[in-house]
Amino acid sequence: MEEWEIENTTKWTSKQLHGQHKRQEPDIASVENACKWMRESTGLKIEKEALITAAQDQALDTKCHKAKILHPTNDPKCRMGKDKDETVAHIVSACPKIARSLYKT
Numbered sequence: 001m002e003e004w005e006i007e008n009t010t011k012w013t014s015k016q017l018h019g020q021h022k023r024q025e026p027d028i029a030s031v032e033n034a035c036k037w038m039r040e041s042t043g044l045k046i047e048k049e050a051l052i053t054a055a056q057d058q059a060l061d062t063k064c065h066k067a068k069i070l071h072p073t074n075d076p077k078c079r080m081g082k083d084k085d086e087t088v089a090h091i092v093s094a095c096p097k098i099a100r101s102l103y104k105t
Contacts, residue, residue: 055088062086 044052054060059069063086067076078086080097091098 058088060088062088062091064090 042048059065063073063079064076065087066073076085078084078090078095078097080101081095084090084094
């Protein structure tokens with residue numbers, strides 16, 4: 001990595017919201033590889049790259065994000081399950097109420 005990339009990565013991961021993916025998965029999340037993958041392999045437009053990065057950083061418009069970062073509400077609990085904080089990870093992989101409503105047998 002070049003010096004400016006290291007400096008930008010340090011700034012990015014030191015912020016409370018941004019860089020969560022890198023902090024949560026330090027061995028897996030290589031900023032250099034993530035950026036290279038998105039730029040060179042996918043052909044994604046910048047808007048899609050921004051959405052993927054926001055999802056990795058838990059910065060999508062969830063109740064937890066609203067309660068802990070934006071502050072228009074103080075209830076971070078899942079709107080369906082009501083027991084855990086509504087984060088990106090919870091919505092994607094852990095909410096049994098969402099899973100039951102989407103994956104009926």
